Amino acid sequence: MTATVNWQERINPVVRAIPPSGIRRFFDLATEMKGVISLGVGEPDFVTPWHIREACVYSLEKGYTMYTSNNGLLELREEIARDLAETYRVFYNPKNEILITVGVSEGLDLALRTLLSPGDEVLIPEPSYVSYAPCITLAGGRPVYLKTSVDNGFQVTAEMVEKAVTPATKVLLLCYPNNPTGATISRKNLMEIAEVVVARDLLVISDEIYEKLTYIGEHTCVPSLPGMRDRTILLNGFSKSYAMTGWRVGYAAGNPDFIAAMRKIHQYTMLCAPITAQMAALEALRNGKSQMKKMVEQYNRRRRLVLHAFQELGLPCFEPGGAFYAFPEIRQTGLSSEEFAEQLLKEARVAVVPGSAFGEQGEGHIRCSYAASIDDLNEAFKRMKLFLKRRMGRRTVLKGSFVKPGPVSEGRCQSL
Amino acid sequence: MKEILELLQTDARLTPGQIAVMLGRDEEEVACKIKEMEENKIILGYFTLINWDKVGEEMVSAIIEVKLSPQREVGFDSVAERIYRFPEVSSVRLMSGAYDLSVMINGRTMKEVAHFVSHKLATIENVISTCTHFVLKTYKYHGTILEDNESDRRLVVTP
Numbered sequence: 001m002t003a004t005v006n007w008q009e010r011i012n013p014v015v016r017a018i019p020p021s022g023i024r025r026f027f028d029l030a031t032e033m034k035g036v037i038s039l040g041v042g043e044p045d046f047v048t049p050w051h052i053r054e055a056c057v058y059s060l061e062k063g064y065t066m067y068t069s070n071n072g073l074l075e076l077r078e079e080i081a082r083d084l085a086e087t088y089r090v091f092y093n094p095k096n097e098i099l100i101t102v103g104v105s106e107g108l109d110l111a112l113r114t115l116l117s118p119g120d121e122v123l124i125p126e127p128s129y130v131s132y133a134p135c136i137t138l139a140g141g142r143p144v145y146l147k148t149s150v151d152n153g154f155q156v157t158a159e160m161v162e163k164a165v166t167p168a169t170k171v172l173l174l175c176y177p178n179n180p181t182g183a184t185i186s187r188k189n190l191m192e193i194a195e196v197v198v199a200r201d202l203l204v205i206s207d208e209i210y211e212k213l214t215y216i217g218e219h220t221c222v223p224s225l226p227g228m229r230d231r232t233i234l235l236n237g238f239s240k241s242y243a244m245t246g247w248r249v250g251y252a253a254g255n256p257d258f259i260a261a262m263r264k265i266h267q268y269t270m271l272c273a274p275i276t277a278q279m280a281a282l283e284a285l286r287n288g289k290s291q292m293k294k295m296v297e298q299y300n301r302r303r304r305l306v307l308h309a310f311q312e313l314g315l316p317c318f319e320p321g322g323a324f325y326a327f328p329e330i331r332q333t334g335l336s337s338e339e340f341a342e343q344l345l346k347e348a349r350v351a352v353v354p355g356s357a358f359g360e361q362g363e364g365h366i367r368c369s370y371a372a373s374i375d376d377l378n379e380a381f382k383r384m385k386l387f388l389k390r391r392m393g394r395r396t397v398l399k400g401s402f403v404k405p406g407p408v409s410e411g412r413c414q415s416l
Numbered sequence: 417m418k419e420i421l422e423l424l425q426t427d428a429r430l431t432p433g434q435i436a437v438m439l440g441r442d443e444e445e446v447a448c449k450i451k452e453m454e455e456n457k458i459i460l461g462y463f464t465l466i467n468w469d470k471v472g473e474e475m476v477s478a479i480i481e482v483k484l485s486p487q488r489e490v491g492f493d494s495v496a497e498r499i500y501r502f503p504e505v506s507s508v509r510l511m512s513g514a515y516d517l518s519v520m521i522n523g524r525t526m527k528e529v530a531h532f533v534s535h536k537l538a539t540i541e542n543v544i545s546t547c548t549h550f551v552l553k554t555y556k557y558h559g560t561i562l563e564d565n566e567s568d569r570r571l572v573v574t575p
């Protein structure tokens with residue numbers, strides 16, 4: 001008789017200790033059900049614009065099916081440098097300061113692995129994108145949470161950073177516009193944070209994947225701030241702005257020595273990003289601006305529609321200035337965000353993501369993506385209304401208030 | 417104003433209230449603007465796009481290239497009017513290039529269309545010649561793909 005291998009035991013304890021994603025469970029639940037309208041999707045509902053797909057087909061016909069340089073196609077790096085220079089007046093040398101990655105996902109992993117030694121601390125806003133904490137842990141670091149809330153428009157402040165800094169703090173991870181809150185950050189706030197970063201000799205990883213999806217004011221590119229270009233690793237990609245999630249292409253830009261070190265890992269673990277995706281990204285940057293703007297316009301209309309709908313439902317919702325998420329409060333229903341999302345799914349067939357999936361600080365909220373058609377949004381809100389009515393019965397009358405984004409806002413969302 | 421039109425162009429059923437919400441405007445103001453644009457004939461009508469093939473209705477469409485000799489003072493306008501007044505004519509455009517008018521006509525049978533061309537259109541004074549192209553299949557019409565099978569293929573929940 002041969003003994004069976006206990007694979008569980010063989011798994012690296014660090015990996016074993018990482019909890020399963022809170023999103024996974026909802027995915028399984030929602031997939032089993034029919035007739036679900038999903039506001040749980042963290043990606044555009046648009047298909048990649050046709051000119052980009054067509055360019056990719058052409059590249060295949062022409063036989064572009066090989067590896068590219070580890071850095072990625074030089075033409076693509078040049079276009080990225082041009083885009084950053086034109087939009088934000090930040091200048092990167094396409095030859096040695098930009099690395100094409102397999103999405104921001106790989107860029108983030110590379111940056112963290114290149115940077116972190118065991119015990120290093122990384123400051124991350126909470127709530128935040130589900131991958132940050134696990135990627136930090138896997139790279140040997142320790143996530144330290146900067147607890148943002150609706151009170152200050154889910155923005156990190158210099159004060160928060162200052163308070164959280166220890167001798168072990170190595171890097172501050174920022175993500176604005178933010179997933180899951182849709183929050184943007186004010187330039188003033190960023191300037192103050194930059195001062196602390198310089199004073200405390202920290203580095204910044206700035207995930208600006210939603211940068212083009214900014215509806216209120218203008219996006220501030222972190223490396224464009226005084227003194228920050230030298231201290232920032234900028235991560236961005238094509239997934240959200242050009243509706244290209246499945247293509248898997250993004251980039252990192254920063255100090256040439258650091259980019260070279262990232263490339264070392266990239267070269268041995270990934271080799272290069274898919275050439276087909278790189279060709280498509282090139283087309284997106286060269287000719288995709290007008291279609292991208294059209295998509296942004298549509299998100300903005302839906303954003304207003306969704307805010308209005310939550311107001312009518314009586315669920316207090318912070319006004320998101322970017323991305324394609326709304327993050328309303330559901331505390332007054334007396335349910336936890338998990339319970340709310342699960343019951344909403346089972347009873348009303350509307351899928352949302354519980355705020356707790358994005359960290360403790362997300363509790364009491366749900367994330368609703370408005371990357372969905374107007375018809376679907378309207379239907380989803382109709383269902384949600386019935387659901388809330390049934391839930392609340394005659395017991396409570398919901399009262400909602402609107403909170404505008406801003407560093408300090410007095411009208412905190414009411415929780416009944 | 418342009419934004420209201422863009423929204424209505426994609427969905428004529430949108431109410432002023434819905435448009436107002438999406439544009440962050442006042443409902444009253446939007447309703448007023450729409451009314452004004454209707455009065456000024458900026459908005460000419462609200463239609464439904466129908467794929468008659470699916471209804472099983474026999475329909476024949478043709479695009480007719482028409483060459484004209486222009487008339488003093490009115491140019492092509494008066495001949496164009498004589499053509500576009502026919503209800504079976506669905507569009508009339510003045511073109512640059514090898515011919516002058518592009519006329520789209522819908523009929524129930526090929527015979528009906530042929531009859532229109534030979535008896536009505538070709539006999540109009542100043543019409544020099546016509547060339548009729550019958551439509552075999554429509555793929556896209558009014559910016560809408562008729563048989564679009566690009567449905568939402570995303571997973572239900574993603575981070």
Ligand SMILES: Cc1ncc(COP(=O)(O)O)c(C=O)c1O
Pocket residue numbers: 042102103104105106129175178179207209236237238239245248249250575
């Ligand atoms: C904040 C944030 N960063 C990164 C990613 C991953 O992006 P990519 O598709 O470029 O790997 C996502 C996707 O949901 C995201 O929301």
